[in-house]
Amino acid sequence: MIETGVPDVTVGLVRADNPSVMTLDGTNTWIVANGDGSWVIDPGPDDPIHLQAVAAAARRVGVPRGVLLTHDHLDHSAGLESMAALLDGVPIRRHGSDFSDVPLEATFTPGHAADHIVLHFGDDQHRVLFSGDLILGQSSTIVPPGGGTLIAYLESLAKVTAIAPNIILPGHGEPIEPALPAVEAQREHRLKRERDLVAALGDGLYDREALLDRVWSDVEPALRIAAHVTMQTNLEKLDLEGRLPDDFESEGRKSWRHRAT
Numbered sequence: 001m002i003e004t005g006v007p008d009v010t011v012g013l014v015r016a017d018n019p020s021v022m023t024l025d026g027t028n029t030w031i032v033a034n035g036d037g038s039w040v041i042d043p044g045p046d047d048p049i050h051l052q053a054v055a056a057a058a059r060r061v062g063v064p065r066g067v068l069l070t071h072d073h074l075d076h077s078a079g080l081e082s083m084a085a086l087l088d089g090v091p092i093r094r095h096g097s098d099f100s101d102v103p104l105e106a107t108f109t110p111g112h113a114a115d116h117i118v119l120h121f122g123d124d125q126h127r128v129l130f131s132g133d134l135i136l137g138q139s140s141t142i143v144p145p146g147g148g149t150l151i152a153y154l155e156s157l158a159k160v161t162a163i164a165p166n167i168i169l170p171g172h173g174e175p176i177e178p179a180l181p182a183v184e185a186q187r188e189h190r191l192k193r194e195r196d197l198v199a200a201l202g203d204g205l206y207d208r209e210a211l212l213d214r215v216w217s218d219v220e221p222a223l224r225i226a227a228h229v230t231m232q233t234n235l236e237k238l239d240l241e242g243r244l245p246d247d248f249e250s251e252g253r254k255s256w257r258h259r260a261t
């Protein structure tokens with residue numbers, strides 16, 4: 001059980017056994033319960049052992065009422081239908097759903113995924129936010145290129161700041177508390193990369209590998225491909241904002257425009 005400070009609400013965690021470089025220790029499946037029942041957030045992989053453990057934990061704290069999804073990536077969503085069936089056919093709520101029967105508020109936060117939402121509850125004193133993959137514990141999330149995702153991601157971080165949670169319970173990693181400095185650190189992390197990238201381009205450094213060596217020099221080899229993707233996302237943002245040098249090689253621009261269409 002996680003101590004949230006919100007009276008009469010309990011939060012539990014069951015972590016899926018799917019650790020990897022992208023999922024950290026595994027996907028976090030959160031359970032929220034109040035006097036009316038319990039809700040499962042992000043069932044995780046379609047793994048019977050994990051889903052049974054989640055169902056048992058949800059029943060321990062209340063009558064299961066529904067399954068909520070932060071975004072449709074398989075490490076969060078593959079077990080969605082199985083989970084709902086296991087809980088006697090409770091409804092599924094996700095981006096675009098009616099949340100009027102759910103005691104959590106959903107806020108649209110695209111950037112990591114086009115359908116990403118964060119879920120939150122509480123009052124002015126204590127506010128708890130489930131961040132999915134928008135903000136992770138102990139890592140920064142992937143923002144894939146296509147359609148101005150980094151611009152959307154930064155706007156989504158601003159929405160989280162406006163919600164002003166005390167604690168963030170992420171889709172991977174440990175609870176983040178205090179929450180707001182971590183959100184600000186994420187924003188600053190992205191903007192610092194952008195400043196460094198603009199400076200490197202200004203120095204006439206146009207080669208992708210050379211840019212990566214300069215701006216993402218701290219990234220370990222296992223994450224270099226992920227850093228390539230991130231750089232493409234940063235370049236896309238600069239292109240959309242008209243901030244790329246005119247003579248920057250156009251082949252790269254085409255590659256993300258293809259993905260965006």
Ligand SMILES: [Zn+2]
Pocket residue numbers: 023027073075076133171172
């Ligand atoms: Zn994930």
